[in-house]
Amino acid sequence: MALFGAMVGSFLNVVAYRMPAGTSVVLPPSACPACGHRIRAWENIPILSWIALRGRCSACHGDISPRYPAVEALAAVLAVLAYLHFGWTLRALEASAYLWVLLVLALIDWDTRLLPNRITLPGIGAGLALGALGLLHRDWSLVPLPHAALGALIGYALIWIPDRLYRLVRHRRGFGGGDRKMLALIGAWLGPLAVCDAFALAVCAGAILGGLWAAIRRRQIQSAIPFGPFLAIGGAVVLFFRPRWF
Ligand SMILES: [Zn+2]
Structure with a gap:
């Protein structure tokens, strides 16, 4: 549930970022908002990638907001709480x-x-x-x-x-x-x-x-x-x- 929640959290970040702008939440693939660097698969692992990259884009070294891993962690915690409360x-x-x-x-x-x-x-x-x-x-x-x-x-x-x-x-x-x-x-x-x-x-x-x-x-x-x-x-x-x- 924690893993699933973190993955959903990653998607929620995309929705929160793109839906108000009116762009598709599916395409194009995620990119650095500062330099347009395409986010590679290993850079897109919830929470862990942000820690591994120390909160910086691998191409332009611009800051990546800590809100992204925070939302992923919160989505994971919420899923675990739901599981603990309602069982399987x-x-x-x-x-x-x-x-x-x-x-x-x-x-x-x-x-x-x-x-x-x-x-x-x-x-x-x-x-x-x-x-x-x-x-x-x-x-x-x-x-x-x-x-x-x-x-x-x-x-x-x-x-x-x-x-x-x-x-x-x-x-x-x-x-x-x-x-x-x-x-x-x-x-x-x-x-x-x-x-x-x-x-x-x-x-x-x-x-x-x-x-x-x-x-x-x-x-x-x-x-x-x-x-x-x-x-x-x-x-x-x-x-x-x-x-x-x-
Ligand atoms: Zn960048």
Whole structure:
């Protein structure tokens, strides 16, 4: 799972780098952004290559961001956590996929303040499809279809309603349009109660970390803080600590 997770993490780096630019995530093969040096196979091994190259391109010796190995390591850790929590089951794979999607959304939102529909909408669809699979056998999905559908609706509404109210009062947007689709995605995968917990956690994490960030920078936050990374944190935590109220 760790090896598989690291390999997926390597792909998530490519998606996060290329999707906002609108280029294909498959072609052309990876190249150094500074000098265009084609990344060879041995330079493309997750985590290890970055360490072996000491974080520098082999051709131009330009810095390679430590974010690449960090994302690969995080994707590996998330997969291992899913395996430890769900065992050797279909659910462990589904949970891993869910966490990887949250990770790539957090990265893209951090970089661009956008949560692409090309990820959120298929993500919601996948959650509902797995819910339908759960109707065949309850161990085949994280939540059954009725919970997935209700979770997606509640996730969407949890951000849409306050955003509407905020706009009525302040005449500008509080949340980005992608946030509600990302929370709908969390609801589609985890159900109606977990999505409420995820939202509450995301708001708390955003208030605490956003406040710290502003204190460190010693100035008012002028630009919008991306909410996606906090939704990802909330959505990941409630996967492992599910409310068992029903
Ligand atoms: Zn280079």
